[in-house]
Structures are given as structure tokens and as C-alpha cells.
Amino acid sequence: MRVGVIGLGLIGGSVARELAAAGHQVLGSDAREGSVAAAQEAGVLAGRLRDAGECDVVILAVPVQHAPGVLALLAPGLRQARLVMDVGSTKAAIVAAAEAAGLGERFVGAHPLAGDHRSGWEASRQGLFRDATVFLCPTHRTAEGALLLAQELWQGMGGRLEQMDAGEHDRRLAWSSHLPQLLSTALALTLAEAGVSRDQLGPGGRDMTRLAGSDARMWSGIAAQNAGPIGDALAAFSTQLDRMRAELGRAGADGLRQELDGGRSWFEG
Amino acid sequence: MRVGVIGLGLIGGSVARELAAAGHQVLGSDAREGSVAAAQEAGVLAGRLRDAGECDVVILAVPVQHAPGVLALLAPGLRQARLVMDVGSTKAAIVAAAEAAGLGERFVGAHPLAGDHRSGWEASRQGLFRDATVFLCPTHRTAEGALLLAQELWQGMGGRLEQMDAGEHDRRLAWSSHLPQLLSTALALTLAEAGVSRDQLGPGGRDMTRLAGSDARMWSGIAAQNAGPIGDALAAFSTQLDRMRAELGRAGADGLRQELDGGRSWFEG
Numbered sequence: 001m002r003v004g005v006i007g008l009g010l011i012g013g014s015v016a017r018e019l020a021a022a023g024h025q026v027l028g029s030d031a032r033e034g035s036v037a038a039a040q041e042a043g044v045l046a047g048r049l050r051d052a053g054e055c056d057v058v059i060l061a062v063p064v065q066h067a068p069g070v071l072a073l074l075a076p077g078l079r080q081a082r083l084v085m086d087v088g089s090t091k092a093a094i095v096a097a098a099e100a101a102g103l104g105e106r107f108v109g110a111h112p113l114a115g116d117h118r119s120g121w122e123a124s125r126q127g128l129f130r131d132a133t134v135f136l137c138p139t140h141r142t143a144e145g146a147l148l149l150a151q152e153l154w155q156g157m158g159g160r161l162e163q164m165d166a167g168e169h170d171r172r173l174a175w176s177s178h179l180p181q182l183l184s185t186a187l188a189l190t191l192a193e194a195g196v197s198r199d200q201l202g203p204g205g206r207d208m209t210r211l212a213g214s215d216a217r218m219w220s221g222i223a224a225q226n227a228g229p230i231g232d233a234l235a236a237f238s239t240q241l242d243r244m245r246a247e248l249g250r251a252g253a254d255g256l257r258q259e260l261d262g263g264r265s266w267f268e269g
Numbered sequence: 270m271r272v273g274v275i276g277l278g279l280i281g282g283s284v285a286r287e288l289a290a291a292g293h294q295v296l297g298s299d300a301r302e303g304s305v306a307a308a309q310e311a312g313v314l315a316g317r318l319r320d321a322g323e324c325d326v327v328i329l330a331v332p333v334q335h336a337p338g339v340l341a342l343l344a345p346g347l348r349q350a351r352l353v354m355d356v357g358s359t360k361a362a363i364v365a366a367a368e369a370a371g372l373g374e375r376f377v378g379a380h381p382l383a384g385d386h387r388s389g390w391e392a393s394r395q396g397l398f399r400d401a402t403v404f405l406c407p408t409h410r411t412a413e414g415a416l417l418l419a420q421e422l423w424q425g426m427g428g429r430l431e432q433m434d435a436g437e438h439d440r441r442l443a444w445s446s447h448l449p450q451l452l453s454t455a456l457a458l459t460l461a462e463a464g465v466s467r468d469q470l471g472p473g474g475r476d477m478t479r480l481a482g483s484d485a486r487m488w489s490g491i492a493a494q495n496a497g498p499i500g501d502a503l504a505a506f507s508t509q510l511d512r513m514r515a516e517l518g519r520a521g522a523d524g525l526r527q528e529l530d531g532g533r534s535w536f537e538g
Contacts, residue, residue, distance in 0.1 A: 114471065132471075133469075133471070176460070177474055180470070182513060183456060183510075185531075186510050186528075188531075188533075188536055189528060189531055190509045191535065196441070201449070202382035202383065204450060204479070205446055205449040209449075209535075210536075213536035216529035216530045220525050223517060231517055231518065233459070236459050238507070238511075244455055244503070245504070248492060248503065256489050257486070260485035263482075263485075264457075264483070264485050266466075266481065267386075267482035
């Protein structure tokens with residue numbers, strides 16, 4: 001098949017690598033000229049993507065705040081595509097945009113849970129999706145053939161598929177992904193103000209601040225698109241933190257011990 | 270030298286392994302009978318520690334809340350020791366206890382920044398201190414010979430030494446170590462309440478919750494001994510979080526973008 005990949009960053013670049021290795025003809029484009037050239041030199045791209053209308057599969061791997069606009073712009077020209085997918089971390093807005101653009105039958109929203117604080121083509125690699133959860137969010141009208149093709153492609157890349165409604169995806173990811181990201185950033189800012197640098201941290205502190213190195217533009221887009229559910233998650237965390245601060249002030253540390261025990265029980269599953 | 274190690278958990282066990290491998294005669298004790306037997310079987314211990322008074326070096330590796338009491342109990346019998354050390358995550362209380370027990374000249378508080386969420390003899394290993402920061406906190410009266418011996422032993426285990434006052438150590442570690450630990454626990458409790466399990470997390474979320482698996486007894490002891498500085502750190506984080514929640518509610522996400530940029534700048538150092 002001929003596959004067009006728009007955006008050759010960490011996720012888009014890794015998808016391009018996998019699909020090229022699987023024998024598909026991959027064409028690509030990116031706002032950064034150098035990424036296209038590098039992907040061609042690496043033998044991943046058969047060429048530059050000039051007309052998405054000639055592709056059997058079109059994969060949108062641009063920041064989530066730009067994805068709906070790019071999709072609306074491309075939609076009228078997608079003559080040949082049997083499947084159109086995105087790979088962003090939020091799903092409700094892009095699925096709604098696909099339906100509004102008349103792509104409902106051919107669109108499947110995808111979100112591989114395979115982030116990394118590094119970004120760009122340089123960070124892309126084969127194997128990134130091996131055993132990673134991949135959420136697939138069809139529209140209300142996705143055709144069976146399009147969904148089957150999406151499943152086949154992601155399974156081929158090593159993903160473990162989980163299908164769900166786009167709204168539910170976004171509510172769940174607010175807790176499991178967006179909350180940890182913002183807490184890591186808040187910790188980084190707190191340490192910055194306290195004059196503590198990252199090389200003063202032990203292994204635990206370094207783990208807790210790794211996500212703070214993530215792409216700021218990407219994450220501000222995600223936060224804006226999913227502000228409601230993220231706000232709920234931050235509020236719940238804040239309540240938990242207030243409880244912990246109150247326990248810390250009490251003599252004996254029994255309450256805090258119970259909280260630490262509770263966290264460990266959750267950790268052990 | 271004959272070295273007595275009291276407490277054969279992750280840190281004490283790893284110290285025993287290193288010093289035995291370096292050719293010292295290591296004797297050990299632990300509240301868990303099985304750990305002593307396992308350490309003897311592994312060829313690490315030359316025998317059970319029965320009389321700390323016969324040791325040239327005594328290393329206390331028990332939970333921080335018990336360390337001052339154990340030290341006070343042992344002090345009168347330490348006939349031969351040239352150096353007495355602990356390895357706990359807080360330093361002010363144990364240094365004060367050493368001075369009060371008349372061990373000021375022979376005592377050096379040590380804290381290797383080499384934690385792990387796993388604990389116990391089973392988790393101990395050689396190499397744990399390789400390139401790890403090791404804080405050394407002398408008393409007001411530590412003799413030069415005792416300090417030099419402590420430096421030599423930790424350098425031999427691969428540590429990078431940093432000497433500082435015990436009070437300053439505890440204030441700094443409240444930010445760099447105790448704050449990340451408690452945030453990881455608070456995140457675990459938040460996710461538990463939201464019905465999100467750890468296997469639903471991606472790589473970032475798993476990193477952010479690894480510390481929640483830490484030993485609860487150990488950490489409640491640390492929190493109780495360093496409650497003041499930790500309270501300051503939690504308060505500063507809470508302020509940062511409130512700011513982030515306010516930015517999230519604003520249209521455009523410019524403020525949040527600036528925060529994410531700020532976190533990334535700190536990350537990149």
C-alpha cells in the first residue's frame with residue numbers, strides 16, 4: 001500500500017519506519033524540512049508526500065491542536081484513502097473533526113501509549129510500539145473495513161489494541177497520562193524556585209522529573225483540548241495533597257504511614 | 270578491619286557486600302533472622318554480630334526513627350570502634366543523638382543517594398553506590414581520622430562524596446528526595462481513588478508512580494523526622510499546582526505553555 005505520513009516526529013517518524021520495514025511505500029511530509037531529508041536518507045521514505053489524494057492510508061501525526069485544521073484542509077482531496085488515522089494524545093476533538101469533514105466512515109482515531117520526553121525525527125525508532133497499548137477510537141460511522149485495516153497495521157507494529165469511545169479515552173487519559181505529565185512539570189518548577197538542579201536528584205527524583213523534559217508545545221495543546229477532565233484530575237490530586245500535608249503536621253505519623261501503605265498497595269496491584 | 274553492620278536491608282546489605290568484597294571481615298545483624306542467614310550463605314558475613322564492641326567500624330542501617338535509640342543503646346559498649354556511621358535519609362536527629370551519646374569524635378552521618386523502591390536483603394547488591402552521591406555529615410567534633418576513614422570506605426564503594434552540615438542536608442533533601450517520594454504516593458492514591466490501575470499507565474506514568482512502591486515504614490519515619498522542611502516543600506509545590514490549575518482554566522493555554530517551557534528549561538539544566 002501507499003501510505004502518507006504527515007508529521008515525522010517521534011510518533012510519526014516511528015510509524016513511518018515500521019510501515020516502510022513492513023514493505024509499504026511510505027511518503028512523508030514535515031514542517032521541518034530537515035526531517036523529510038533525514039527520513040529519505042535513512043531509506044524510510046520513498047519520497048516526499050505531495051498529494052495525500054494518491055495514498056491508500058493517510059496518517060496524521062501533527063500536534064493535537066493543529067490536527068483538526070489539517071484534517072479539514074486535506075479531507076476534500078482524499079480520493080483514494082481507505083483509512084485516515086491520527087496518532088494524537090487526545091481523541092474527542094479529532095474524531096469530531098473527522099465526522100464534520102465527512103470522513104466518518106474512513107477515519108479511526110489512534111493513540112499509541114508510547115511517549116518519550118524526547119521528540120522529533122531524531123528520537124523516532126523501530127520497536128517504539130512493541131507491547132505498547134494502542135487506543136483505537138472509531139467515529140460513530142467508521143466502516144468495518146477501515147477499522148480492520150487500522151487494527152492490522154497497529155498489530156503489525158507490535159501494539160496491544162484497546163478500542164474505546166473518544167470521550168471516554170480523553171477522560172481516562174486525563175488521569176493516567178496528562179495528570180502525571182503536569183505534576184512532573186509542577187515539580188520541576190518547584191525545584192527550580194528552590195534552587196535545586198536535576199543533577200542533585202537521586203534515581204527517584206530523576207524519574208519524577210523526566211516528563212518535565214517533554215515537548216511544551218505538544219503538551220500545552222493536549223492540555224487545552226482536554227482541560228475539563230484534566231482540571232478534575234488536578235483537583236482530586238490537590239485534595240489528596242492537602243490531606244497529606246495535614247497528616248504530616250500530626251504527631252506520630254500514623255496517618256502518613258497509612259497513606260504510604262495505601263500508595264504501596266496500589267503499586268503492588 | 271572488622272566491620273559490624275546493623276540492619277541488612279537494601280542499604281545495609283549492599284554496604285556489607287561491598288566491604289566483604291573489599292576484604293574486610295563483616296559481621297551483621299538484622300531484625301529479620303532470615304536476612305542474617307542469607308547473608309552468611311552468600312559468603313558476605315563472616316558471622317553474626319554479637320558484640321559491636323569488638324568492631325573497628327560500626328555501621329547502623331536501621332530505619333531512621335529507630336537509629337537514635339539503637340545508637341544510644343550501643344554507645345557505651347563501643348570499645349574498639351574508630352568510626353561509627355549511619356546510612357539514613359535524615360541526618361540532623363542521628364548526628365544530635367551521636368553527640369548526646371558521647372560519640373561525637375568517632376561519628377560520621379552518611380547518606381548514600383541510592384534508594385530503590387525495593388527493600389530488604391533480597392534487593393541489596395554490589396554496585397548500588399557506583400557513582401551515587403554520598404552525603405557525609407560529621408558532628409561538631411568528628412576527629413579527622415574518623416572522617417578520613419569514612420571517606421575512604423565510601424570512595425571504595427564508588428560513591429561521590431559531598432560533605433555538609435546535617436541540618437542543611439535535611440533541608441535540601443526535603444526538596445530533592447522527600448518531596449518527590451510523597452508526590453508519587455499522592456499520585457498513587459489519586460489514581461487508586463479514580464479506579465486507574467498501574468498497568469493502565471504508559472512509560473511516563475509508570476515512572477511517576479515507581480516511588481509509591483517504596484517501604485512505607487521507612488518513609489513515614491523520614492517524614493516524621495523531617496516534617497518541618499518537608500512541609501515547606503509540599504506548601505511550595507501546592508502553590509505551584511494552584512497556579513497551574515488557574516492557567517489551565519484560561520483560554521489560549523499561553524500561561525500553561527510558559528509553565529511547560531519553564532519545566533523543560535529546568536530539565537535541560
